[in-house]
Amino acid sequence: MTIERVEAKIFDPNDRAHRFKLWVRLATSEGTFHHFYWRRLAVFLGGAAVAAWLLGAAVIWSLLRYQRGWEAAPYWQVAFMPVRMDSFRLSLGRFYAARGVAEIERQNYLAGRELLLAGLRHARTDLTVRRTVATQLAQVFGLPQRAIDVLADGLPYDPELDYLVLTFGWMREARQLTRILELTRRMLPAAPGGTLKHQFIALQEAMVHFDYGRYGEAEQVINAWGLQNSLEGQIVLARCEWERGKEDAALQRLEREISRFAKRDELYAELVRLNRRAGKYEPARRFALLRQFNDPRSAGPRLDLLQGYIDTNEQAAREREVVSYLAMFGGDQVAVLMLARFAAQIGDEPLLERVMALAQEKGYRVEAVRMFQGLSAVLAGNYPRALEILLPPERPAPPAPAPVAAKTPAGEGARAGAATGGDAVETPAPVVPRPPLWAGLRAAALFGAGQRLEGATELKQLTDRFPPLGWEGLLVAREVRRAGGAAAAVPLLRRICEIDSLNEDTRAELVRFELEAGDRAALAAALEKVLAQARPPRALLEEVLLRLQPPADDALIARLRAALPSSAKIP
Numbered sequence: 178m179t180i181e182r183v184e185a186k187i188f189d190p191n192d193r194a195h196r197f198k199l200w201v202r203l204a205t206s207e208g209t210f211h212h213f214y215w216r217r218l219a220v221f222l223g224g225a226a227v228a229a230w231l232l233g234a235a236v237i238w239s240l241l242r243y244q245r246g247w248e249a250a251p252y253w254q255v256a257f258m259p260v261r262m263d264s265f266r267l268s269l270g271r272f273y274a275a276r277g278v279a280e281i282e283r284q285n286y287l288a289g290r291e292l293l294l295a296g297l298r299h300a301r302t303d304l305t306v307r308r309t310v311a312t313q314l315a316q317v318f319g320l321p322q323r324a325i326d327v328l329a330d331g332l333p334y335d336p337e338l339d340y341l342v343l344t345f346g347w348m349r350e351a352r353q354l355t356r357i358l359e360l361t362r363r364m365l366p367a368a369p370g371g372t373l374k375h376q377f378i379a380l381q382e383a384m385v386h387f388d389y390g391r392y393g394e395a396e397q398v399i400n401a402w403g404l405q406n407s408l409e410g411q412i413v414l415a416r417c418e419w420e421r422g423k424e425d426a427a428l429q430r431l432e433r434e435i436s437r438f439a440k441r442d443e444l445y446a447e448l449v450r451l452n453r454r455a456g457k458y459e460p461a462r463r464f465a466l467l468r469q470f471n472d473p474r475s476a477g478p479r480l481d482l483l484q485g486y487i488d489t490n491e492q493a494a495r496e497r498e499v500v501s502y503l504a505m506f507g508g509d510q511v512a513v514l515m516l517a518r519f520a521a522q523i524g525d526e527p528l529l530e531r532v533m534a535l536a537q538e539k540g541y542r543v544e545a546v547r548m549f550q551g552l553s554a555v556l557a558g559n560y561p562r563a564l565e566i567l568l569p570p571e572r573p574a575p576p577a578p579a580p581v582a583a584k585t586p587a588g589e590g591a592r593a594g595a596a597t598g599g600d601a602v603e604t605p606a607p608v609v610p611r612p613p614l615w616a617g618l619r620a621a622a623l624f625g626a627g628q629r630l631e632g633a634t635e636l637k638q639l640t641d642r643f644p645p646l647g648w649e650g651l652l653v654a655r656e657v658r659r660a661g662g663a664a665a666a667v668p669l670l671r672r673i674c675e676i677d678s679l680n681e682d683t684r685a686e687l688v689r690f691e692l693e694a695g696d697r698a699a700l701a702a703a704l705e706k707v708l709a710q711a712r713p714p715r716a717l718l719e720e721v722l723l724r725l726q727p728p729a730d731d732a733l734i735a736r737l738r739a740a741l742p743s744s745a746k747i748p
Contacts, residue, residue, distance in 0.1 A: 270300025560625030617653030
């Protein structure tokens with residue numbers, strides 16, 4: 178037997194048999210082990226990661242392009258830039274906002290709202306997106322408070338003057354005076370400067386001081402920031418003089434500014450308003466005529482002039498102005514509705530009938546004109562007439578027992594007839610949506626007509642669902658109280674204050690309602706919210722203090738006396 182010496186095979190990593198392997202399994206006398214090719218493994222994992230990144234970017238790009246409709250989405254930007262990069266997020270946010278507006282125009286309101294909010298989340302610093310989202314929230318969805326919040330959150334991003342005008346204008350319209358004061362103090366520098374934006378913000382602070390009755394502070398802000406050289410500053414100074422009882426001085430101050438600001442509509446509007454308050458109807462009509470000459474294509478000046486003719490009892494000129502208004506603005510639905518609201522406030526039923534005929538002819542919002550007709554009847558105390566106008570929402574009618582002509586497409590009538598056991602019936606009309614003001618006016622008319630149970634039911638449904646906000650809410654609450662439903666109006670006003678918590682006019686009115694209702698606990702709670710304001714309205718506090726009765730109201734009297742350390746009206 179021949180014994181040959183066999184040498185053990187030495188493992189060679191460069192062997193061609195192992196060329197494409199990441200690791201190999203080797204058997205030795207001691208056991209088995211694995212040999213890893215670390216370089217190959219690293220290259221493989223890196224390549225897999227790059228491939229996964231590109232594949233994920235392709236999925237995201239396809240989603241944005243083909244499902245979201247963002248055709249301008251570049252693949253290279255999705256693939257090679259982080260998704261949190263500012264330029265990418267801003268571009269995506271602008272796209273979502275534009276897509277949301279398009280969906281709303283197609284009446285896909287739910288999808289449009291989600292897209293608008295998505296655009297806002299991605300483009301928080303884009304003020305154009307904020308304006309778009311706020312406008313849609315206020316005008317389409319009826320959420321003015323949410324719209325103001327969207328605009329206010331954009332103030333730290335150095336907005337332009339037009340953005341400030343819109344934001345503070347909406348806040349003033351919503352009577353969020355405390356919020357305006359807080360924002361102006363935060364945004365203004367310590368030393369007054371000549372920047373136009375800073376002067377505008379200072380003007381807002383001065384106007385809030387005037388609204389609170391702090392005329393000295395308003396004048397101090399105007400003088401410190403050089404606002405006396407502007408028309409807006411002169412208007413605030415004239416208002417301060419007017420409220421101090423210097424009516425002639427206020428009118429003279431404004432008339433002196435005509436030479437400098439002869440083309441400014443605000444000057445003539447203020448002159449018309451103050452002269453009308455003073456009972457000087459001839460000068461008011463004259464300034465209204467000048468206002469109309471300066472801006473003949475706007476509806477507001479024409480309505481001021483029409484009011485001037487009514488004040489001076491010039492019937493021929495009034496009729497001529499109405500005919501001219503309808504001829505010039507008959508093609509503008511907004512201007513026609515403005516005329517309807519004006520006619521409702523002055524109680525002109527014949528003019529409302531003419532506006533209704535025009536709206537029916539042009540296909541305008543007839544329901545809105547009918548609502549203003551109901552408003553006119555409620556303001557006049559003609560509650561039966563208001564109930565005739567403000568009909569309840571139409572309900573679906575039950576199927577007619579007798580066969581009627583089918584109004585369905587071909588083939589649908591046979592299927593509908595087979596389902597009902599007879600011929601096809603006419604599809605019932607859907608419920609007609611009505612604005613909250615409609616239901617509020619109808620509730621007031623029911624109270625006024627003696628149908629208190631029906632009025633309370635209608636008002637409770639309105640309170641639980643969609644109560645009117647702003648001036649509409651105050652109007653409904655006051656008219657319900659005037660019609661004899663004061664107890665039912667208090668919960669409505671409380672609900673409005675919960676929703677629109679920053680509206681200071683609503684807070685003040687709630688205090689008056691609670692005072693009449695006699696619930697001292699609720700009155701104390703409402704007063705605390707008013708006292709928590711930066712500048713509580715002094716006139717309201719004095720009014721409440723004078724109407725409280727000791728000793729039952731000693732706690733409230735002490736609280737109000739502490740808030741009014743010196744008052745000439747309080748003994």
